Amino acid sequence: MTASDTRLTPAEERFRLWMWISVGMYLLGLPLFLLLGRQVAAFLNGLPRTLIQLPPYPPAGTGMEVVFWQILGVSLMGILGVLCLYIALDVRRYGPMIHALLCAKFISTVCYVVLFLGSFNLAFLVAALTDGAILALSWGLWFLASPADQLLDPWERRVLVAAGDTLFPRDGAFPAGYADVEERCMADAIRFLTAHSPMDRTAIRLMLRFLDLLPIMQFRFRRFHTMPAMERVAFFERLEHSRIAPLRLITMAIKLYIVIPFFNPPELEPGITTDTSV
Amino acid sequence: MKTYTSRVVVVGTGAGGAVAAALLAQAGHEVLVLEQGRRYEPEDHADVISSFTRMYVNGGATIALGNPPIPIPLGCGVGGSTLINSSTCFRPPREKVEHWDCVDWELFEKSLVAVEKRIHAVPVDESLLGGNYTVLKRGCDALGVTIKPLVHNLDGCQKSGRCAFGCPTGAKQSTDRTFIPDALAAGAQLLTEHKVTGVLQEDDKIAGVTGLCPSGTFEARGDIIVLAMGALATPAFLLRHRLANSSGQVGRGLRIHPASRVAAEFDEVVDGDRGLPQGAYIDQWRDRGIMLEGISLPPGPLLSGLPGAGYAFKSLAAQRRNIATFGVMVSDTGAGHVRRGYLGAPFTAFYQLTQTDAEALRYGMARLGELYFAAGAKRLFTNVAPMPVVQSQSELQRFEQMPVKPGSFEVMAFHPTGTCSMSVQANKGVVNSFLRTYDLKNLYIMDGSVIPDALGVNPQLTIMGLAHHATTLLLERL
């Protein structure tokens, strides 16, 4: 039983199960690779002869150098195993620690891909596919689990709020900005999202993340939610008028979850007016 | 599992299902009506988000995939899409109906008249038409274009301007206030929050349907099954259960009546949402398949569709009462299709707007733009890339000449039809002119999916009329 998660969502349950499986894999892998590293490699390299023509693992070297790297690799497995154990025990509290595993698997996958492209040794492809699959599965399950029962996770909320501030900064034509009614707007946006299918909610979450990362992809070295206000407004307007239809679509969709909640109450807050006399 | 048995089981309480249920019950047959949504009273219609979350399928996020993706909102609740529609009533063009070659116009017209009478479909009084109409009429008068009040199914409209979010005064004579109460008064049983998900099939007939309800699962057996789940859900249901598709036509021929809109900013207060949202129409360009119809929205939905950010957007928001809007709809020249529904969705729809329709939309928008400028508009919002804002007549000319692709448009659709088309030939349609499926002798389809062709006008009256007509014929044989 976990400490803080009396009512886990199904997505969290799935993520937790994956974490237990990971703990099991690392627990098994750790002694195997530490004590029987050479034998494991030899066994795996022997498989192609008995099964289909699988690619052989790179032949293990000898001497202290190998032992050094072997210990380093196994200790990393230990760290990841403990990390997964923590998450499995309390998904809500320790879930974000998964980023360490994602980081490790990302680095190994990229390195294996590069090595494969450099050598065309199929062993690196197998390694890339294995670590890549673990990376994708862990990320996917964590992505679905991360909002817990809130539909949007803290990152996505930050992006939504930043987009809200972009559309409705304080002052100007009327005093109130998104920040002044943020709590209500967020509650309304979540209520709106609740009615959508999990697939549509996932799409919105991905759009928010994409919006946040887009400036980085365009070499601005800043995420959307950390951009200065004026720059953000200009960036959002450019997207809205982009010739690339999916970019326009993203701004349209995100706008819905800001503007409709902002103007949702039949009686608007005093600071918000749409009256031309003001 | 709960089990129900009835002579007739009707699935869906929208434009088609409600009419069938009422007529069958009034003729003395035992009728069980199943509806996935809840029943709402006028006082339940509160804020916009509550309406979306409660009365729209998937919170309003039902989309046909294509470039552009096209939202097709659908109603969910007793009344189906009539619960949240704009209450415009158009008779289907006679030549279209005759072209279908399935129903006798004289008989069909009798059904239309009966339906119109029951739902109180009459041309609206000019006093109900809000500021949207007033400003556009000025432009029409200046350019010699005729704008006419539409026929609506209303009784005692109080101009709350909220038709699409559930009429808060109960004036809209949607099926939850007309045919469903008629059915109940005649002894029909209505089960709300009963979502049909399966079928009980026996040889060449359907013994009943199964589904989910608040207490678990249910089974409803009947001699006659009427599916009226709408033009997207019905074909998906048939495809999922491999029913009635020997012609291969189930799910094909999706017509949606693509729509777009032009918003115009004025110096004066327009207050478009204080009046009947879809009060008037212009059919001057009908030969091109274009119909211009009123549309007005509460602040949130209106402003979320306007471009801009920051202080400029706030200024626009503050000027909201000065913004007029009018819609453009085009009669589809292409067709999409519906699939069984992937990843847990009740249906998956695909629709690619054709270049011809995109250009027709643009043509309609340009005509609206001229009318608005003639009425004194300062600028127009088209949401068409790359000219989402048009500031002058000369820009409007450029707008009309610039190259456009379907993906440049922001399109919505409210009138899905055609996916279980009616035909006199078994290999060309899913149902015959009695709306009985060719393959299953006790399975009827009575919703928008049976309309065989792009209608070019708002379809609720046609759907109600077809259901009325088919049920009348069915009653003669029961």
Ligand SMILES: Cc1cc2nc3c(=O)[nH]c(=O)nc-3n(C[C@H](O)[C@H](O)[C@H](O)COP(=O)(O)OP(=O)(O)OC[C@H]3O[C@@H](n4cnc5c(N)ncnc54)[C@H](O)[C@@H]3O)c2cc1C
């Ligand atoms: C916003 C909007 C505005 C519109 N304005 C107009 C207008 O002004 N004039 C006009 O003519 N038309 C208008 N329409 C279209 C019109 O309302 C529809 O064409 C018409 O109601 C369709 O009738 P139907 O019987 O095919 O389906 P619906 O009316 O959609 O009814 C289908 C019913 O089946 C139920 N259902 C679906 N699946 C299941 C299931 N598995 N189990 C149980 N029940 C199920 C649904 O909940 C729904 O109640 C509008 C539509 C919308 C969305």
